[in-house]
Amino acid sequence: MMFIVFIGCGMLGVVTSHLVADRALPPLPVYGHLTTYELIDQQGTRLTQAQLAGNVWIVDCMLTRCAGQCPMMSHQMQQLQQVFQSVPGVRLLSISVDPSHDTPEALRAYAQQYSAQVERWTFATGTRSAIDRLVREELHLGLAEGTSAAEPITHSTRLILIDAHGQVRGYYEATDPSAVQRLIRDARRLGNTVRSS
Numbered sequence: 001m002m003f004i005v006f007i008g009c010g011m012l013g014v015v016t017s018h019l020v021a022d023r024a025l026p027p028l029p030v031y032g033h034l035t036t037y038e039l040i041d042q043q044g045t046r047l048t049q050a051q052l053a054g055n056v057w058i059v060d061c062m063l064t065r066c067a068g069q070c071p072m073m074s075h076q077m078q079q080l081q082q083v084f085q086s087v088p089g090v091r092l093l094s095i096s097v098d099p100s101h102d103t104p105e106a107l108r109a110y111a112q113q114y115s116a117q118v119e120r121w122t123f124a125t126g127t128r129s130a131i132d133r134l135v136r137e138e139l140h141l142g143l144a145e146g147t148s149a150a151e152p153i154t155h156s157t158r159l160i161l162i163d164a165h166g167q168v169r170g171y172y173e174a175t176d177p178s179a180v181q182r183l184i185r186d187a188r189r190l191g192n193t194v195r196s197s
Contacts, residue, residue, distance in 0.1 A: 028161075028186055031168040034138050039095070039124040042107035047124050049166055056090045056190040057162040058183065060174065061135060061143070061155040063098035064110040069157050076159070076174045078114045081121050083184055089164070090191045092116075096125035097135060097143055097155050139168065159183055163190050 039047040060077055062070045077092055084090040096102035102110075107123040116123065125131065135143050141156040161170040161183060169190065172183040 034166040042123040044104040059160040092121040
């Protein structure tokens with residue numbers, strides 16, 4: 001059985017929903033495992049790896065004062081929020097890489113711009129050292145000082161898929177519609193695994 005899923009303005013994806021079809025696909029690779037870290041979400045609440053366990057997470061990096069790639073990525077995350085609206089166990093996490101500027105209040109205001117549902121889409125930041133370690137060493141993404149006011153910090157435009165055990169299971173270019181479709185398929189697969197376990 002197949003479901004047709006519409007994303008945003010005309011992006012069309014066909015996503016298999018049956019567990020038998022999922023099992024026929026090769027297992028997703030494991031690129032790494034998130035260890036102990038501590039973030040603060042847009043509500044000012046402490047957020048740790050243990051609290052994220054048990055759900056599948058789609059993760060991106062962003063900063064609220066970015067006028068370049070971040071709005072595009074946040075729009076993509078907004079579309080994903082709609083796709084997974086009724087799918088339990090799949091959530092979104094946007095990590096700010098600009099902790100000196102992005103307070104919980106700034107993150108909360110930014111989240112409202114994209115109609116982020118707090119129970120579905122979390123925005124978080126942390127200390128500079130914690131963010132650097134998480135992004136560079138555990139998510140294995142690039143991060144550097146920017147050269148313009150539009151992009152004061154440069155970061156990867158890839159979306160990351162994390163399973164319910166904190167393992168990195170995939171990287172997907174947010175600007176590539178076919179990669180986003182693979183992300184949707186893979187997140188559903190991992191979500192099915194959580195619900196059937």
